[in-house]
Amino acid sequence: MSYTKLVVEKEDGYVVAAINHPPANALGQGVLMDLNALLDESLEDPEIRVIVLTGSGEKLFSAGADITEFAGDKPKGNKPKIEGNDVFSKIENYPKPVIAAMQGSAYGGGTEISLACHFRLLADTAKVGLPEVKLGIMPGWGGTQRLPRLIGKTKALEMMLTGDPLNSAEALSFGLVNKVIPAGQVLAEAKALAARLAQGAPVAIREIMKAVTKGLETTTEEGIKIEKAVCAVVDASADATEGPRAFLEKRKANFQGK
Structure with a gap:
């Protein structure tokens, strides 16, 4: 099927999906709907055994939710067509491995979607953070639940209450990511991992x-x-x-x- 906010390429045994929503690869409704459709389609395709999720460009994996979609007053009953939590939970419980190839920094919902993935590969020049508190809001797509389970309550609270990001070395030391990779090589590393997993049972x-x-x-x-x-x-x-x-x-x- 065709996608409007994802660039999807099918490889031998896996698929690479790049969030394509410039300038920040924000996770707006279009991206979430495309991701949900990709998950459904890949589930039914036996030739796809792994999904690699990345972002277009090398500056940002994703800067998070599309603020333009929720800033300001909204009419009552005007609910989004699809909830980020629903898509992220589908990723977390997906029966095929999903790899977050974070060639650039991830903030807010960008970090939260990576937390739902089964592997996280991060560029050595990138940062990861949940800065919502600086906007007077809070992580609402699983960050308050998945992050403490992954790195512990103390550091998770520090990240969320200050809004300060971790650099790549810190993210690795706290177990937030599986591996830190030189900038420009993240996608290649993710593809190699996907190809290896695709050969598994x-x-x-x-x-x-x-x-x-x-x-x-x-x-x-x-x-x-x-x-x-x-x-x-x-x-x-x-x-x-x-x-x-x-x-x-x-x-x-x-x-x-x-």
């Missing part, structure tokens, strides 16, 4: 992500029950037969996601 990858995400919402005891349940699904898959067989035959496994 889709059923096992899907169920691992499910076990981790759902397990973090409950106790360890209940999490073990979740793990047992998803292990049964993986063990019953054709991929679980193909993997050991390929190992014994000393060849590369051909996982079909079945």
